[in-house]
Amino acid sequence: MQEIKTLPTLKPRAQDSHKGTFGRVLVAGGSWGMSGAPAMTALSALRSGAGLVKVACPDSVLPTIASISPCYTTLSLADDDGAMAGEAVGPLLAETEQNDVIAFGPGVTTARGVRDCLTALLREKDLKIVLDADGLNCLAKIHSRHEKVSASAVLTPHPGEMKRLWKALVREDQPADRIEQAAKLASSTGTVVTLKGAGTVVSDGERYYVNETGNPGMSTGGTGDVLTGIIAALIGQGLDNFDASVLGVHLHGLAGDIAAERTGQISLIATDVIDALPQAFRKIQS
Numbered sequence: 001m002q003e004i005k006t007l008p009t010l011k012p013r014a015q016d017s018h019k020g021t022f023g024r025v026l027v028a029g030g031s032w033g034m035s036g037a038p039a040m041t042a043l044s045a046l047r048s049g050a051g052l053v054k055v056a057c058p059d060s061v062l063p064t065i066a067s068i069s070p071c072y073t074t075l076s077l078a079d080d081d082g083a084m085a086g087e088a089v090g091p092l093l094a095e096t097e098q099n100d101v102i103a104f105g106p107g108v109t110t111a112r113g114v115r116d117c118l119t120a121l122l123r124e125k126d127l128k129i130v131l132d133a134d135g136l137n138c139l140a141k142i143h144s145r146h147e148k149v150s151a152s153a154v155l156t157p158h159p160g161e162m163k164r165l166w167k168a169l170v171r172e173d174q175p176a177d178r179i180e181q182a183a184k185l186a187s188s189t190g191t192v193v194t195l196k197g198a199g200t201v202v203s204d205g206e207r208y209y210v211n212e213t214g215n216p217g218m219s220t221g222g223t224g225d226v227l228t229g230i231i232a233a234l235i236g237q238g239l240d241n242f243d244a245s246v247l248g249v250h251l252h253g254l255a256g257d258i259a260a261e262r263t264g265q266i267s268l269i270a271t272d273v274i275d276a277l278p279q280a281f282r283k284i285q286s
Helices: 036-047 059-068 086-096 112-122 134-142 159-170 178-189 223-236 241-263 270-285
Strands: 024-028 052-058 073-077 101-104 128-131 152-155 192-195 201-203 207-210
Touching: 024 036, 024 086, 024 223, 036 052, 036 059, 036 223, 036 270, 052 059, 052 086, 059 073, 073 086, 086 112, 101 112, 101 223, 112 128, 112 134, 128 134, 128 223, 134 159, 152 178, 152 241, 159 178, 178 192, 178 201, 178 207, 192 241, 201 241, 207 241, 223 241, 223 270, 241 270
Parallel strands: 024 052, 024 101, 052 073, 101 128, 128 152, 152 192
Antiparallel strands: 192 201, 201 207
16 A cells, blocks of 8 residues: 655636635534534635535524624525434435535434435435544444445544444454554545544555644544535545545644644634634645
8 A cells, every 4th residue: 555645735726716616615514502513614614715615504503503604605404303304315415516525424413314314415426525523423324334435435533433434334353553444444435534633544545644743732622523624625626535635634733733832732722723724724835
């Protein structure tokens, strides 16, 4: 398996560009008590260069999510006791036709309706999707052993989510080596796997990258939602899933390092990472 050490790059922006040039990102998530997660994913996608971002969420939490920022738009989905209902499948599928990539999972829960929506999305061969949080836990519940995902997907598990995915989808002894874990899950599912943690590993089953940016201060709620938005935005700007994940984890960690210099590691929160993204992008561009 080939180790990748060179960072991918984004193309320079043409003078005649417009907001549709840099990708349309759809964030599907949110539930009662979890309005902040999809909002942070949307904001990080915007800070990572996405031209247009829309949050699709259950109707009951839409006002809260919409009030967090005026920079993204929202789409009301059918609501089942504060979570995404199965009736949301049609509107979600219709909306994916208007967007370049979907980030699914932040704050979404594992309710039956959510699983029904994800099942339908994963069957779409031309769909690009980044799965995080309960999107991954839903995947562990609905997918079969060694079944390839039809959609073009990036999985972003932390170690706990990796254990659940491994048990459901691989069903072999889980190796201690994180590179081997990521590569095996990627090849088994036909996805790109971004295994989060100290030294985040990205693999497509044939290549791998081990990230060297980031710090312990990023071990706080919401930073994974930020990473999901970054990767989705980079896919929307034309990078393939592997390159978007490699550049995304580097930028995410770099922004975390910049934020930690300002706040200290103890006080660092996820929105500090979003605020540091502009400086992180400037650093890699220079």
